[in-house]
Amino acid sequence: MSAGTAAAGPHALEELLGDPFDPTNPAGYRAAVDADDAGSVADTATRALDRWGAGAEFVPASLGGRFTAVDELARRFRPAFRRDAGLGLGYGLTSLMAALPVWAAGTGAQRDRLAALLAAGRPVPVAFHELGHGNDLSANALSARPTADGWMLDGTKQVINNAERADAVLVLARTRADDGPERAHTLLLVEDLDDLPARGFARLPRYRTTGLAGCRLAGLRFTGCPVPRSATVGTVGHGVPTALAAFQVSRCVTAAASTSLLEAALDAVLRFAGGRELYGRTVADLPHAQSLLAGAYADLHLAQATATTAARALHLHPAGGARIAAAAKYLVPLLVEDALNDLAVVLGARGYLREGEYAIVGKHLRDAAGVSIGHAGGTSCALTVLGQLPGLRPAADPPDPDLFSGRPLPELDLSRLRLTGPRADPLLAVLTDPTGTGSAAGGAAPRTRELLGGLAAAARTIGIRAAALPAARRGVEADHRALALADEYARLVAAASCLGRYAAGRVDGSPGGLPPGWLDAVLRRVVRRRGRHGEPGSATSDSALLAHAAARTTAGLSLDLDPDRVVRHRPHPPRRPHPSRVLTPTAGGTP
Known part of the structure; x- marks a missing residue:
């Protein structure tokens, strides 16, 4: 190939x-x-x-x-x-x-x-997690004992994707019982699995899951299994920090990938809403449905702006990439799942069906939770953010302009990634920089200017507020008040990502650009959320967003923030129903 x-x-x-x-x-x-x-x-x-x-x-x-x-x-x-x-x-x-x-x-x-x-298209799974220890890699028990010519592996790894058919696997093993937890594990690239001795290696039965049913999760068991010393990846005892540094990349990629489930579901529900006739109109004509559809479109762009900015920050601001990536991996799946739930409301009873043209929406909703957990769930990501908040402040200078430009980036240099970043934050600087916020506020509605002012104030004080927390509340003993600060930082990152995108000048109302009023719509979705619900837009804002979405589909483009050409044949417009066949409300709810 x-x-x-x-x-x-x-x-x-x-x-x-x-x-x-x-x-x-x-x-x-x-x-x-x-x-x-x-x-x-x-x-x-x-x-x-x-x-x-x-x-x-x-x-x-x-x-x-x-x-x-x-x-x-x-x-x-x-x-x-x-x-x-x-x-x-x-x-x-x-x-x-x-x-x-x-x-x-x-x-x-x-x-x-x-x-x-x-x-060659061969899968190589990662065997990090053990069910008894969750996301706490430092507590893993599978051990690698040194021998004259390598290692002797003992232990079990569970829920490994593609364990059944892998030729090689990357294993995190405990190698130094006397060191601290962060220096007690080593990464081993174990190859030629089928050639390992039968008494020392076994593939365990598959696990079945509610979502992601097509992923083949199974386990691997090592019992006195010899592995050559050449399998050692990196420095002995540095497995956990090496894995955590790599997580910055995979967190960004999985967050971004989850947004594609929302894009596909939104396209399907827009198709449904335009063709389903109810109360003498299409579902797309009903105000409540319009509000949910427009909100999902805004949430899609909000989520993708956040994930894309975090991914580009790994190249342009790698020292702080761990904090930004964790914020994106925490927030983006929440936005995606919430929007998918709203789309299921528009579908109504069809949202529960596992067959038919729109069954994919229910499948994506079931799968989204599994994608969001991945190798590091939301709480784990929030704790990563929380530990780096005390003393955080906006950087003196705005970030690299290419953070939002969309221009091609050079190959990622993994050696520049750090687990703990500087306290000067480039994305907070986007919110406090008077040049950027001033240009954005210049043509914005009063409510948008109010939002920008509140965001700037929060960006200046979040590090001070986090420093006031007791030290014990910044780790695994964090309470809801502490985790709320991590959530707030993630929303500041999202708002900065959208403001940076807006200031980059790619808002022109064309199918490939973004519609007027976009900044106000996405900021209100991220800043003024009540529980899981973003603030609904006005009828005018909803209409503008949905008209823009319709222009995208007519042009053969996806609904993504940066649209791609897609292969989707559109249905014919619905015929208006004969008056005698118009459905009317019933006591039982939506027909």
């Missing part, structure tokens, strides 16, 4: 996967739902990823692959996640999690072997 297969952009994969609404398409939505019910993914869709050369996406360009920028990697995988999160995760993103520590700390020989496996 050539790393440059047809430039292998997202539209090349989109074309290979075909129209998702075509019921005869073996890689479409119907096939995805049927395969999910059977606990698998559609074979044709998997073969499309093979033809696209998906494995090269996880191999750095310097090693012959196509991986350069983190935001571009997430964008290129959009077509797979739009159709089936199990396809996107099962085929590749878990291999990315395993590959990143090897690219960062592995030997040249390890990198070459791993690159060859991935380029």
Whole structure:
């Protein structure tokens, strides 16, 4: 497989996967739902990823692959996640999690072997977690005892994606019982699994899950299993910090990937709402439905602005990338799940069906929770943020302009990533910089200027407020008040991401740009949330957003913040019903 297969952009994969609404398409939505019910993914869709050369996406360009920028990697995988999160995760993103520590700390020989496996389309899972310890990697019990020529592995790893068919696996093993928890583990790239002695290695039965049913999660058991010393990745005892540094990348990619579920569901529900006739009008004409649809569109852009900014910050502001990535991984899945729930309300009873044209919406809603947990759940990410908040302040200078420009970035340098960043925060500076906020407020409505003023004040004081917390409340003993500060920081990052995007000047009302009133809509969604609900927009704002969404679909573009061309044949406009067939409200609710 050539790393440059047809430039292998997202539209090349989109074309290979075909129209998702075509019921005869073996890689479409119907096939995805049927395969999910059977606990698998559609074979044709998997073969499309093979033809696209998906494995090269996880191999750095310097090693012959196509991986350069983190935001571009997430964008290129959009077509797979739009159709089936199990396809996107099962085929590749878990291999990315395993590959990143090897690219960062592995030997040249390890990198070459791993690159060859991935380029051949072979999955390489990551075996970090143990069910008894959750996200606490430092508590893991699987051990690697040194021997004369390597290691002896003992223990079990569970819920490993693709454990059944992997040729190699990256294992986190306890190697130094006498050191502190952060220096007690080592990463081992265990290869040729089928050649390991039968008495020392076993693949355990598959776990079944409520969502992501197509992901094949199983376990691996090592019992006195010999592994050569050449399997060691990086420095002995540095496995946890190496893994945590790599998490910054995978957190951004999985957050961004989850937004593709929302984009696909929003497109499907807009299609439904435009064709479903109710009370003499289409569902799309009903004010409540319009409010929910417009809110979901705003939330999609809000989530994607946040995830994209966090991904680009790894290149341009890598010292603070851990905090920003954790904030994105915390907030974006919440926005996605909330918007998916709102879309299910618009679907009504159809949202519960596991068959039919719109069953994909329910599947995406079930899968979204699994994608959000990934290798680090929301609370784990919030704690990462909370520990870095005391003393945080806006940076003296605004961030690199390319943070929001969309211009191509150089290949990611993993060696520049840090676990703890400086207290001068570039995104908080976006909110307090009078040049940026002034230009944004210049043509904005009074309510938008009020929001910008409140955001600037919060950005200046969040580090002071966090420093006032007792030290014990900044870690695993954090209470709801402390976690609320982590949540606030994540929302400040989201607001700064949207303001930076707006100031970059890509708001022009065209299908490829953004509509007037966009900044006000997204800021109100993130700042003035009540529980899980974003503040609804005005009828005028909702109409503008939905008109823009309609222009996107007419132009053959996705609904994403940065739209891609998509293969979606639109239905014919609905015919107006004959008066005698108009449905009327009943005591039982929506017909």
